[in-house]
Amino acid sequence: MDNRDEVSAFLKSRRAKITPEQAGLPVYGQRRVPGLRRGEVAMLAGVSVEYYTRLERGNLGGVSDSVLDALAQALRLDETERDHLQALARAAGTGGARARRRPKKATVRPSVLRIIEGLHDQPAYVRNNRMDILAANPLARALHCELFETEPVNTCRFVFLDPRATRLYPDWERVAREGVGVLRVKAAKNPYDRELSNLIGELSTRSDAFRTLWGAHDVHVFTEGTKRFLHPAVGEMELVHETLDLPGDDCLSLTVYSADAGTPAADALQLLASWAATQQQETAAKQAESER
Structure with missing residues (x-):
């Protein structure tokens, strides 16, 4: 898996977001690029300019945890x-051996199904790393x-490809x-998930909004x-949501x-x-009528 372009773009995007004033550095003359210079990041991280340049070209292979921590501190990265x-x-x-392995297909355990079915007054669902419910x-x-009118039920496809999402x-x-x-977080953690890569490619092709946001290299965790x-x-309603990763299921989360x-x-x-109860009754009645 060659992720050098991804690494390079992420580091450059974080460097561009920090001003010298935010980093506590003096400013001399007119600056041609936004954010910090490579040399300034290298100085803040305690590494040579040549070494940081190598990192920003995407070569993170073999980098120690201490260097990653210093780099994260220099770039003021959040958790x-x-x-x-x-x-x-x-x-x-x-x-490369890992790249040839197909990711295991995630299934929802019966005990988890019982949990969400038992929450009668709270909407609950299980989602995988591709945002499929x-x-x-x-x-x-x-x-x-x-959202549930289409298969597979995917929240990102709905958000970017269905005009009803804005309502x-x-x-x-x-x-x-x-x-x-x-x-973006899921793609970094699951670099060999072809279905995830296909989803990102599909949304990049079909949605200008997705393509623009993807290019920002921002990350988020629910x-x-x-x-x-x-x-x-x-x-209209405003609801509180909690999302928990399911123990033993690295790619599944409960919301x-x-x-x-x-x-x-x-x-x-x-x-x-x-x-919802009324809708279910009407659907059952229609099915019963069609079977007669």
Whole structure:
């Protein structure tokens, strides 16, 4: 796996984001490039200019953890960016034998299915590293009813290729940016996942917005936060979400949405559950009628 272009672009993009003033460096004369110069990053990281130039050309193979830490500090990387840099370094040090291995297909354990099905008043789903939703409870299907109209159910394809996404997500720009950041993190950790590479290629070809955001080389990890929805049947709601990686399943994560009791969002979730039950009854009735 040759990830030198990815490494080079990431380091250059981080260097361009830091001003000399932010790094505590004096500024002399007019600067032709944004951000820090290579020599300034090298000085801050305690390495030679020649060595840093080698790193920024994408050669992270064999780089020690201490150098990576010094580089992360010099570039003022946050925790997610530090982890991303380490993942790129690990990928640079792997051999061709690993590249020939096909990633194991992820499946959702029955115990995890029971957990999400037991969350009757909270939308919950399991997603893989390609942002495919592999399992979801009825309330999650109702919350993302338009997303579940296509197969495979992929959140990034919906965000960038379905015009209804800009209505469902009032903060579409943030949702889109975070989704691209997650894919970039996953791509660094799973450099031999051909399906993931194909998804990134497809979105880059079909979406100008994705292509622009991908070129920024920003990274993101879903943990906790809030997300606004404008549901076609229920209206606007703001829900809290938690995302947890599933132990023993490196590529799977569980996401659960919730709302504090007594809030408008909690009332909206109850209305959503009622709407979902009605939809299920109507669907069952239609199926029964067609079978007669």
